Amino acid sequence: MDYVYGPGRNHLFVPGPVNIPEQVTRAMNRNNEDYRSPAIPALTKVLLEDVKKIFKTTSGTPFLIPTTGTGAWESALTNTLSPGDRIVSFLIGQFSLLWIDQQQRLNFNVDVVESDWGQGANLDILASKIGQDKSHTIKAVCIVHNETATGVTNNLATVRKILDHYQHPALFLVDGVSSVCALDFRMDEWGIDVALTGSQKALSLPTGMGIVCASPKALEASKTAKSVRVFFDWNDYLKFYKLGTYWPYTPSIQLLYGLRAALDLIFEEGLDNVIARHGRLAKATRLAVEAWGLKNCTQKEEWFSDTVTAVIVPSYIDSSEIVRRAWKQYNLSLGLGLNKVAGKVFRIGHLGNVNELQLLGCLAGVEMVLKDVGYPVKLGSGVAAASAYLQNSTPLIPSRI
Amino acid sequence: MDYVYGPGRNHLFVPGPVNIPEQVTRAMNRNNEDYRSPAIPALTKVLLEDVKKIFKTTSGTPFLIPTTGTGAWESALTNTLSPGDRIVSFLIGQFSLLWIDQQQRLNFNVDVVESDWGQGANLDILASKIGQDKSHTIKAVCIVHNETATGVTNNLATVRKILDHYQHPALFLVDGVSSVCALDFRMDEWGIDVALTGSQKALSLPTGMGIVCASPKALEASKTAKSVRVFFDWNDYLKFYKLGTYWPYTPSIQLLYGLRAALDLIFEEGLDNVIARHGRLAKATRLAVEAWGLKNCTQKEEWFSDTVTAVIVPSYIDSSEIVRRAWKQYNLSLGLGLNKVAGKVFRIGHLGNVNELQLLGCLAGVEMVLKDVGYPVKLGSGVAAASAYLQNSTPLIPSRI
Amino acid sequence: MDYVYGPGRNHLFVPGPVNIPEQVTRAMNRNNEDYRSPAIPALTKVLLEDVKKIFKTTSGTPFLIPTTGTGAWESALTNTLSPGDRIVSFLIGQFSLLWIDQQQRLNFNVDVVESDWGQGANLDILASKIGQDKSHTIKAVCIVHNETATGVTNNLATVRKILDHYQHPALFLVDGVSSVCALDFRMDEWGIDVALTGSQKALSLPTGMGIVCASPKALEASKTAKSVRVFFDWNDYLKFYKLGTYWPYTPSIQLLYGLRAALDLIFEEGLDNVIARHGRLAKATRLAVEAWGLKNCTQKEEWFSDTVTAVIVPSYIDSSEIVRRAWKQYNLSLGLGLNKVAGKVFRIGHLGNVNELQLLGCLAGVEMVLKDVGYPVKLGSGVAAASAYLQNSTPLIPSRI
């Protein structure tokens, strides 16, 4: 049943699904249960409270949906908008492209703001569109916080500032798939109306749970939104929330206990420490890339992503060959370049439950692969650059002091 | 993290989610993996072939969707039908009711054929409607194979005969959630166009995978079906099937390996033996109910379900109290009566990876609970009736002969 | 890798190894760890404190030895006695026989007091021997608390009374393998000098940890005991206890965490409630045996074991055939008759983490097997007798009230 066995650990550095900590695997190692017994609602009740903390919201209403990020997108859109509604959306990479594709297929009137892949969302254009929209035809601004294909993080605070500046009532919908629990994310402070993520990203769970959090304004909008929805309808959940039984259909018992364990780990480390760790590992990765003489796909520092780094390879190298080779020789899983940047970049995911030495092992592997495919890297150079930074910045593990 | 601990095993006899065999738990006890490496497509390819066997189809195209049964319903409907389409649907219990509710909210023109709860779908009315529909306004017949709320199994062969008799082109959509892998199910022979099930039922997996299987005719219909769909769109899957990478979005690695293990167990036992085992356990349950002097909610033998038995309690007893007490005192999980039959019936699920002695333990528990709540049952009577049948009909375990 | 698969749960009713609760399996589902880091000593320290509670001792010193019950026996004997020492030992079944065999091979001068298999230790003879031994040539009394082969429990309090009555200084060594954590066991109150058990019995762990608890008097004796021992030498442990690193050689990390989980469950249920549960299940089993018209191998009520019941079959039946058939047809694991009672008895183990309905499932299975092999049992009779008792005596699960 185990295909393509290689000795030792698989070094999983795709930007999702990510490494599951043993504590979570353990918590999920269980039989099914009756989800209508008192046990599962008791567990769910606390989970719904606790999951709000990772969005930094107190006023939001969370939904734990048996789906993926794609489903979470659909949940966010169809519950708040009606067909034909004008929305502004930013195309900056493969995942924003896919969300826009979904928006269009759901029959919204999508005002696409495109940037080069490697750049962030063009918020100047957003400001201009919002400023001009005196009649409030724009119903929503949709933005991917962190574009996983290019390693670009958008500035959500600025989006809020623009909307506030013009006192524009558009809903603010955010894909936090590769950001929540890893990057600085402040749903309430930034006035986000719908934020969403998936279990297999920074939460470090298996795939299968889409987590969507709706502001009171979003809930209000859902009462009049005319998009057809059933499976993704928040209302079915809200009905069961009131009953205290919580589930309109069968949840994954295992993912609920897994989420409990994942949140426990995050809270034990401290959410802000988790975010700082992501910052530390990302910075170390960028220093390694620089030491190798390679370019980050992200064009400006302000957009650097702390969860994924897309590395541009010289034109004489096919980045897919790097990914293939890493897996075939070193049991190292890297991210492919997607769509426009296919063959041109490979990606290092540094998100979720991962630490310094895991990353350094990965970087050492990348160095060897680069050399294997003909790039004249100085072996050890990236690790040295990353180590120099990490050795100065890695705190003692609090529980071990 | 473990709420409401009681010593010993939980006796899980709700009609889903059901007991997961240790082999499946084991197979799922693993880290995430890159689903874009060659390993996961290789695994998926074989799974897609093998999963067709449990539907008894060779011509169908299966989809493994990260969702629940409710999502699988939506996938079946939205890929094959357009808003306003007339469909015939049978209301015979809570789950058929929920599917009809979904059909209506998806804006189909639902021709509801209602029966008393405890009766099967009224196929005479279907015959009459189909017979009269010379102009083929009926686009689909939607039927729940096994109504989990009342323990009623509908006759799918008859539905096919009616359609054939009138040479009616309506699509034949079947909810097989509590039937596939447990009841006699023949997708190709019965000309079913879309069949679906959920992982947490007779497959004995955790919740989280909706399995939908489409006939060539259904696939053809999907090309013109105008229902809005993105997450549930088969087309996104088909595109990736062609590429050989299989997944339009991240699957649950764990559920894939779990499905592999679950199918292995089913094939080792033999699908027909699995179905025979369900028949045996169901018959034993019904004999026990009779011995207790209680009534089966299912009104005629032809509709008896081999996966769930709904038992009517005397009017002076609240069936919910039976379910509560079973859990509180004997660590036994039974199914509640739902909606119209709330308080009136309790349900014994006997589906999935379960055997004779597990069932007899459950029946012994039900007897004690019945006595606890004031019903004058003769302790041991149900077990005796069930045992007498099982002792004569249980084969030796083939691998142990 | 799974031999001889049968659908559904294996019904494990041998008197060890017993069913492992899911919580324990989960806790053990982990990688190795450095046992010299601060984590394992911290864990061990608390375990050593907590494990004393299951022996009801505050003055004892526990040793967690990577071995089985046989090794625990050897540890008890070789640390406290010298070759040639006279010891009194009781032969009442296969396990006491094996211990005596060990005592003889370790060159002690064993004064064997034999009883019929099915009877308890003859304590009158003990009294007589102790009474006559004015010169204190008897260095130890060795007794198996619960003889697992015949289902006989000896009265330890009486042994202590005898020793006290004659103010005899003999060490009091007790095999508690199938008793500790299941039967009333009071190391301090009964003045037991060495008590021992194995992880795979009432603690409901995998095999591999022998737990030995020594009184101050036993520790004192170990300073002069001349039996050769290295692996089993307590002194090696005590040296590391002082250092606070605890382990003279590598422990099983998994069993340590498993023991933690097992103790947590026992303390949550309450040790006295655990013992009461064993009493309840045992009584129910005996009532079933009586209802079947069969005899308990245990000849008097005072010796009835609450952890295992050995059932005598009619002479025209081979009890091994019952055990074989139970496994082959019903996935039920019963205990064979051993040595003198081979073919004559089969055994039902009712110890460890097991509950009422599990037992009733087993009893229903035994009934069917009895009928299968030609014994004219009335199906349901045993279950009825057991249920009648259990229905009146089973308390609500405290956490669920």
Added chain:
Amino acid sequence: MDYVYGPGRNHLFVPGPVNIPEQVTRAMNRNNEDYRSPAIPALTKVLLEDVKKIFKTTSGTPFLIPTTGTGAWESALTNTLSPGDRIVSFLIGQFSLLWIDQQQRLNFNVDVVESDWGQGANLDILASKIGQDKSHTIKAVCIVHNETATGVTNNLATVRKILDHYQHPALFLVDGVSSVCALDFRMDEWGIDVALTGSQKALSLPTGMGIVCASPKALEASKTAKSVRVFFDWNDYLKFYKLGTYWPYTPSIQLLYGLRAALDLIFEEGLDNVIARHGRLAKATRLAVEAWGLKNCTQKEEWFSDTVTAVIVPSYIDSSEIVRRAWKQYNLSLGLGLNKVAGKVFRIGHLGNVNELQLLGCLAGVEMVLKDVGYPVKLGSGVAAASAYLQNSTPLIPSRI
């Protein structure tokens, strides 16, 4: 229950217990079973055949003993020797010291050949002793193949040559704890009489199984060996081997299935490839140590160990501080210096199921720790040296080509 949590994987580089591959953890994730059913003997039979392969013996008889390496030592000695027997034993580090301590406590007449810690066994002295021993007073030569405390591997072929040269009949007893399954080990070719290892070393299992393999000559010796033994007596096993039930006392069901999985992985990789991988990782480690400007505790290349490298630190550094810091800051577990070399060396275990990038992560961690504690290491230097070698020598993973 999880003490001292740190984010990400623990980097386990002590020389045992080592990392358990997920496949093995999975295989062990199971309930207990009746070890007297036909399943466990069937499993055991094949395990006993397969386990001989890792010793490279066809004529040996293996014993799977529920114990640790210390117990396996005792099994080897007590089954083949009698008190007072003269044996030659080599003291070259902490583990050979402990074995000698055991030999002395078991009352053998131990002729200790001591070397400086960091040197191998002095085989010249052996040759001299054997040469002089015309009357064959030497009953056994006991040698630790790989001294885990100092990273020294002894030359077993030479020992055999010496014995053969003088046609000396002494038994040849080998501790292969940190060598079997990792270093070149040829029981039959080298005429080893007893070879032993522990499950938690190169087999990459949890602790708890001592594996002892006896030559026909050793079995013959066991018939007359007068050392007292019961738990460790081979004869008890052999009796049950003949019966085909295999177990004189309860084995760990989980470790048996774990061993099955561990052997499957080793055979899939190929034992010789496993050994080559150990050679590769060890060489890389030594190159890193050299690049750091540090000394290997092993004084000559001929003794270099491919499973553990002991690194000497400058006298102004306490090596324990390195180990503590690695764990506290980087979740890296290194081996302490023991006894004579406490504070002077730290150890990197590179044995078991581990691969190149895991090792490079560890080496990167060691570099940072060295700097943290004040040693002027050039960060990246060791990784560069190791990578340069690994990049040239690491083969593609066969299953992925």
